[in-house]
Amino acid sequence: MSGERSTARQALSNAGRQLPAGRSLGLAVGALFWCWLVVRWVAIWLGSKEPFFPATFFEGLATGFRNDGLVMQQTGGALAPVLDFVAGVWFLFSDLAGFVAFGVEYLPELAEGAWLTVVLTVTGILFGLVIAVPLSVARVYGGPVTRGLSLGYIELLRGTPLLAQLFVLYFGLNLSQYFRGFTFGVLPSAAVWVAIVGFTVNSAAYQAEYIRAALESVESGQLTAARAIGLSRTEGIRHVVLPQGLRYAIPGWTNELIYLIKYSSLAAFITVVELFESGRIIASDTFAYLNIYGMLALFYLALVLSATLFMGWVENRVAIPGLGVRDGR
Amino acid sequence: MSERTDGRGDVSEPSSTAEDGRSAGDPLLRVENLQKSYGDETVLRGIDFDLDRRDVEVIIGPSGSGKSTMLRCVNRLTEFQGGTISLDGESVMAMNENELRRRVGMVFQDINLFAHLTALENVTLGLRKVLDMSKGDAEDKAMSQLERVGLAPQAASYPAELSGGQKQRVGIARALAMDPELLLFDEPTSALDPELVGEVLEVMRDLADGGMTMLVVTHEMGFARRAASSLMFLDEGKIVERGPPEQLFDSPERDRTREFLARLTTISEEA
Ligand SMILES: Nc1ncnc2c1ncn2[C@@H]1O[C@H](COP(=O)(O)OP(=O)(O)OP(=O)(O)O)[C@@H](O)[C@H]1O
Ligand SMILES: [Mg+2]
Numbered sequence A: 001m002s003g004e005r006s007t008a009r010q011a012l013s014n015a016g017r018q019l020p021a022g023r024s025l026g027l028a029v030g031a032l033f034w035c036w037l038v039v040r041w042v043a044i045w046l047g048s049k050e051p052f053f054p055a056t057f058f059e060g061l062a063t064g065f066r067n068d069g070l071v072m073q074q075t076g077g078a079l080a081p082v083l084d085f086v087a088g089v090w091f092l093f094s095d096l097a098g099f100v101a102f103g104v105e106y107l108p109e110l111a112e113g114a115w116l117t118v119v120l121t122v123t124g125i126l127f128g129l130v131i132a133v134p135l136s137v138a139r140v141y142g143g144p145v146t147r148g149l150s151l152g153y154i155e156l157l158r159g160t161p162l163l164a165q166l167f168v169l170y171f172g173l174n175l176s177q178y179f180r181g182f183t184f185g186v187l188p189s190a191a192v193w194v195a196i197v198g199f200t201v202n203s204a205a206y207q208a209e210y211i212r213a214a215l216e217s218v219e220s221g222q223l224t225a226a227r228a229i230g231l232s233r234t235e236g237i238r239h240v241v242l243p244q245g246l247r248y249a250i251p252g253w254t255n256e257l258i259y260l261i262k263y264s265s266l267a268a269f270i271t272v273v274e275l276f277e278s279g280r281i282i283a284s285d286t287f288a289y290l291n292i293y294g295m296l297a298l299f300y301l302a303l304v305l306s307a308t309l310f311m312g313w314v315e316n317r318v319a320i321p322g323l324g325v326r327d328g329r
Numbered sequence B: 001m002s003e004r005t006d007g008r009g010d011v012s013e014p015s016s017t018a019e020d021g022r023s024a025g026d027p028l029l030r031v032e033n034l035q036k037s038y039g040d041e042t043v044l045r046g047i048d049f050d051l052d053r054r055d056v057e058v059i060i061g062p063s064g065s066g067k068s069t070m071l072r073c074v075n076r077l078t079e080f081q082g083g084t085i086s087l088d089g090e091s092v093m094a095m096n097e098n099e100l101r102r103r104v105g106m107v108f109q110d111i112n113l114f115a116h117l118t119a120l121e122n123v124t125l126g127l128r129k130v131l132d133m134s135k136g137d138a139e140d141k142a143m144s145q146l147e148r149v150g151l152a153p154q155a156a157s158y159p160a161e162l163s164g165g166q167k168q169r170v171g172i173a174r175a176l177a178m179d180p181e182l183l184l185f186d187e188p189t190s191a192l193d194p195e196l197v198g199e200v201l202e203v204m205r206d207l208a209d210g211g212m213t214m215l216v217v218t219h220e221m222g223f224a225r226r227a228a229s230s231l232m233f234l235d236e237g238k239i240v241e242r243g244p245p246e247q248l249f250d251s252p253e254r255d256r257t258r259e260f261l262a263r264l265t266t267i268s269e270e271a
Helices: A002-018 A020-045 A055-074 A080-141 A144-159 A162-172 A176-182 A190-216 A220-228 A233-248 A250-270 A275-286 A289-317 B067-074 B097-103 B119-129 B135-148 B164-176 B194-209 B221-227 B245-250 B255-270
Strands: B029-038 B041-051 B056-060 B082-087 B104-107 B182-186 B213-217 B230-235 B238-243
Touching (some): A020 A289, A080 A233, A080 A250, A080 A275, A144 A190, A176 A190, A190 A233, A190 A250, A220 A233, A220 B097, A233 A250, A233 B119, A275 A289, B041 B067, B041 B082, B067 B182, B097 B104, B135 B164, B221 B245, B221 B255, B230 B255, B238 B245
Parallel strands (some): B104 B182, B182 B213
Antiparallel strands (some): B029 B041
């Protein structure tokens, strides 16, 4: 799976080399997106949900194009076929302008939802990693008891639906009662905390599996060599196996990050209004399903592509000659 | 048979070995009735020998005869069931195993360099984490070890950027840096391309000439002839014959030794 991914990435980066302009255009669009998103978040915390740009401008454009198109359609005479064609183009422009107007109007709400999606994803992956490392080490190097415990945790969390886990935490254990005191501006509800706990414990299990496979691909002889110079087993794992294993785990980790971006929408079931849920609410208010789900798709795409680019950058940053996929491992 | 001692064991050298006086008279390494099995399979069936300071013991034997297992018992990378191994008069079982391994260096057939570290960092890791040296001191010391094996210019290279022979020399420098009293070599050249074997053997010969005590599993008979003070033929977990290399080469007491050596020589001549 990671091989497939890395060839895909290789192809992407080759394409990037061949089309440097395309690559920088992509980066520029990405940078613009994130600048807007961050400014938007700040504005929301400061209490403004007004669009930065008046939607009325695009609404005007949309109406204008549509009206012109209608006029052209009704004009007869020798030029009628040409005018019909132009009218078609004008209707397209009108719909596009309408989409943009719609977007401008509802982007602030989507940005607010995206904030929670980003928070859930980033905290889930980072806290999950903190748990996953000891889990995977226990799984590979532990004695029968620690190995069994770790395996039990991993299989339990991977073997049951994430949604069920969220329900158990939220409705079953009523975890949110402990977090009421921790809600402030950027984390609007205790349910967000419950979701963070849920994604953390769930992601830890998946990450532990990725890291376990990565640890196992570090030749055991290196740990023997570490012990042979007087390092304890633990020190050998810490200084020799983990630095390599964690590098090998990056592609799997990227996968997990991307899954998490999309799975975080399950938090809606425990009342967290993240990106997807904020879109769904708008859709049920406006019935503009195509527009809103189109916007959502673009949003998720932007998040996923950003994550992929970022992880690729990290992978390059920590790359070591001869270690990992980049050198045809 | 090990009594070729000629008093060398008593010569206290300025280096790390014989500082505390406890060692006077004791061989550096004494193996007595060593027994080891993996489950039902008995691998070592009573091994006895002494190794004095500055001696170089070369161990030969067919595959599966227990050569690697014996080396790994000495630094307790594997546990043994019977007998005793003493380093400098003290049973290795009584020592802290990490301390034991600091004192007994090991060089591996598959080299096992730390793949994420440069040649220099491979050598400094033990100095920093085991001996708690400062970064600067560790680097100075590591650099001098790399010079010793002729690899100072490659200090900043990663293992993947080194040839097999260079890697193994880093492996030797890594072991040397810990100032071991005894160095174990487990077929250090048998994973190398033939043209790279020479540079590694040369480093090992220099070490032997410099008075390093070494226990070397190798089938490089040129090295044995030139550098070994004693040659041991191991088969089925037992020492079949042991003595000065010339004696085993020219007039072995056992037919099995003769056959094995004859086969070794044919193979190396064919190669
Ligand atoms: N970890 C282990 N678990 C079980 N059996 C083992 C293990 N290591 C070695 N053995 C067995 O012990 C016997 C001796 O192995 P050892 O590696 O010491 O032989 P060797 O003389 O070094 O052989 P070679 O020349 O192939 O390296 C073999 O029969 C081997 O199968
Ligand atoms: Mg062996």
